Amino acid sequence: MPLTKAIKAGITIPELIKTAADDDDYLILFTPTGDPYKITKTNFLSGLSGVGNGGGGSGDTYFNDVVLLLPFDGNINDIKGHSVTATGTPTIDTTQYKNGTGSLNLDGDSYLSIANTTDFELGNGDFTIECWVYPTFSAQVRNIAVHRNNYASDQSWSLNTYHPQDIGKISFFANNANEISLNSSFKPAMNTWSHIAICRSTNVFTFYGNGVSAGVTTSGSSIRTTSSNMYIGQAPDSPSEKWIGKIDDFRITKRCLYTENFTPPGKLPTN
Template identity: 30%
Template structure:
């Protein structure tokens, strides 16, 4: 795994003393000039004292053995942490993806639980999670979940669909689909990430939304994705940042295909990675502007392009 280095880059000022760089490599964190070989452990409060403050930016380097080119800048901040979603009257599906490692039982945690069918080798994994210590694992080769309910007849009203996803790989040719609701190109909605993560393309019945993220979607990185309709305005968000907005009055229906998670029902496109906290909300636009998605407690780095890494 390449190291992440955050170094002082304000050319008009001298950096703070003590090395001027924070290193993150293979789960280890250090401050100084060398790559750390052990965890940073703090008992009690961590305090930094002094009378001087410095204005500047933080540059990000990828390291193998020596720093390479600057690939961005950003900020470090701490979040107190959130818990898993709880269901309310608008929640029509809530999959925490919790359970025993290797289990094929996926539990719907809303007020009218639905039957979730695991297809292929779709299973619970404790190797990665955003919340709860587990997530759904999909191997990109025939794995997906199926759920069908008239509760997914979202119609032309307000709705919110949001999910955490972490890809092991993005296909070099073709696309990977985190989910689909409805019949193929008929009262449906389906996002897909294509061409090694360089394109997010989202379909409704007659409309298509394209988003090209700066630097592409990374592998082994958690992303929060949300698609929201409020009135006649449909928006998409990645990690709480709005990436598209447009008019959409199309009806979205469960149809004969219902909900697929980890694939879609047309020319099969499978997602290879982990999915956590999948939620469908009907009759409510949970977000209409930029927001901070739920997070685990910890220290985070966010780049200028919106990529977020938990340190």
């Protein structure tokens, strides 16, 4: 049914005609109760594709920009083909997971490492690092994922619960000695699944907890390269701060997927 003033009073039909939409252009849609709302082209397509706001589609519009995808459905394999090594006794939990058929279960003595590759170099480009977490601890410093051997000398980035004012809230650090720091206001609840995402759009870094912006910082610095492997659930220079709990659908995309609050994704597409 075409959109007209007679159907939805107060909505003016623009006369401007474009043959292509920019990522930040808006679409006007309506809720089932008839209330109008706007959504960016990027998030609209994300909802259709299964990336970002929806998860209902069969493919990922930006799959070519994905450099790491760990769904933890039956194994620890990376869909993008990078080598993943288990240390300790990490397991796949098929009873408590967010999406798919399983999640990574870590007991505080186990972790994963992914061999370093230039695929993981973020530089000064846009990116999104995201996953679901299910902590079984409270108010402790624990590492979710890092790309470093030592934070002071060869850190690319770190995602953990080391918040200087409130241990347990999520923080993102990048470059040596935490040159770039984003201490969010989001603390994932114990024994509950929470979606976390850190995005860079040009010089703006935004953290989202369960799809809601919970911290912003700006920096024009490039994310440094490192010779270190990437680690899920631990940092080599902080062996006592391994993750305790579960992680699901860990993904790194070299694109800023979220520029406003969003509905966390369902099962991530693998193509």
